[in-house]
Amino acid sequence: MKLSMDRVEFLEALQKAKTATEKKSALPILNNFLLVVEDDKLLCKATDLENFLTFSIRADVIQAGSCTVNADKLTSIVRSIPSVEMHMEVKEDKLVLTGGRSVFKLATLNPEDFPEFPKIKVSTSISSGNLLKAIEKTEYAVSREDSRYALQGLYVHEHQGKTHFVGSDGHRLALYWTDSKFPLELLLPRKSLKVLGSLLKDYIGHVEVGRDESFSHMRGEGWELSIRLLEGEYPDYIPIIPKEFNCQLLINRADFIESLKRLSSVASSSAFPVKVSLANNLMILEISEPEYGEGRDELEVEYSDEPVELGFNGRYLIEALESFDVDNVWLKITDPDSAVLIESSDLEQDPYICLIMPMRL
Numbered sequence: 001m002k003l004s005m006d007r008v009e010f011l012e013a014l015q016k017a018k019t020a021t022e023k024k025s026a027l028p029i030l031n032n033f034l035l036v037v038e039d040d041k042l043l044c045k046a047t048d049l050e051n052f053l054t055f056s057i058r059a060d061v062i063q064a065g066s067c068t069v070n071a072d073k074l075t076s077i078v079r080s081i082p083s084v085e086m087h088m089e090v091k092e093d094k095l096v097l098t099g100g101r102s103v104f105k106l107a108t109l110n111p112e113d114f115p116e117f118p119k120i121k122v123s124t125s126i127s128s129g130n131l132l133k134a135i136e137k138t139e140y141a142v143s144r145e146d147s148r149y150a151l152q153g154l155y156v157h158e159h160q161g162k163t164h165f166v167g168s169d170g171h172r173l174a175l176y177w178t179d180s181k182f183p184l185e186l187l188l189p190r191k192s193l194k195v196l197g198s199l200l201k202d203y204i205g206h207v208e209v210g211r212d213e214s215f216s217h218m219r220g221e222g223w224e225l226s227i228r229l230l231e232g233e234y235p236d237y238i239p240i241i242p243k244e245f246n247c248q249l250l251i252n253r254a255d256f257i258e259s260l261k262r263l264s265s266v267a268s269s270s271a272f273p274v275k276v277s278l279a280n281n282l283m284i285l286e287i288s289e290p291e292y293g294e295g296r297d298e299l300e301v302e303y304s305d306e307p308v309e310l311g312f313n314g315r316y317l318i319e320a321l322e323s324f325d326v327d328n329v330w331l332k333i334t335d336p337d338s339a340v341l342i343e344s345s346d347l348e349q350d351p352y353i354c355l356i357m358p359m360r361l
Helices: 007-020 071-080 128-141 190-200 253-266 314-321
Strands: 002-006 032-038 041-047 051-058 060-063 065-070 085-091 094-099 102-109 124-127 153-159 162-168 172-178 186-189 206-211 215-220 223-228 247-252 273-279 282-289 293-300 308-313 328-333 340-344 352-356
Touching: 002 007, 002 051, 007 041, 007 051, 007 071, 007 085, 007 190, 007 223, 032 060, 032 071, 051 190, 065 071, 071 094, 071 102, 124 128, 128 153, 128 162, 128 172, 128 190, 128 206, 128 314, 153 190, 172 314, 186 190, 186 223, 190 215, 190 223, 247 253, 253 282, 253 293, 253 314, 253 328, 273 314, 308 314, 314 352
Parallel strands: none
Antiparallel strands: 002 060, 002 085, 032 041, 032 065, 041 051, 051 223, 065 102, 085 094, 094 102, 124 206, 153 162, 153 186, 162 172, 172 352, 206 215, 215 223, 247 328, 273 282, 273 308, 282 293, 328 340, 340 352
């Protein structure tokens, strides 16, 4: 193989493709990119056997061919080369990279040992902006516990004419929705959300989406991604979203976050217990850490319902509040032992809610 290409375009593809490689695998080939040169393009393939990512980069092709090369080393070299254009060719089982006055030779592996990629199959599309926002708003709530297998992913499906994006770890639930229909049901693993998020960050337009028995397939301009779907049935989350409440208040989101972060100064870890008391237009937040001390903060709020006290994981509150796109949020409470609903003050502007289970302090 022998070709030349724009270095910056190549580097951007490599940096995003690296998210789909696997450094800790017992299979060394998964630390590599498969480079395939054909027609007028270079295909860069990366996989960890859960995500199968292909980038297509424009190139001036002199000779077609393929090779497999270490992903980290290739990316570092391309990043360091100062020239606008760079050249690559395979000589005696080495990938030779040339840019300006710099020349590098990298060892290669047999491309035939690289895993086979699933065949892309798409049947619908989704806004890249909506998909990225859904990932950003729900990823924090996706379970990291191996025992909760079905909860280790983002659940995407259609509900009553809307597309629901759901993340939950059993202690909290994040739900974002759009008014568009989506005829597929997907359960995307947590790691795949990072891979997909990097692809969507600077991407404008729609993403083609499809699925088969084992994979979800996505295609954008210049890239294709197949994600191995999580198996199992996602729990029915609709019935657990409360509809009736005994007390509720509208609160400034930034003030609430700042108060919680002030209290976290006393905390012994990022997951800190905080007591929230509501009465007579006042919210009192308290923390008590035997090793370090205590903290108390007050916020003026419009609240005239019965006094109530609740315990929370402070980190859960902060992560939920930081995911909203509005200035004010509703705090809706049934009782101190039931899940508390945090809801956007403007569901048309920010169609998003969070459920958080209180904790006993």
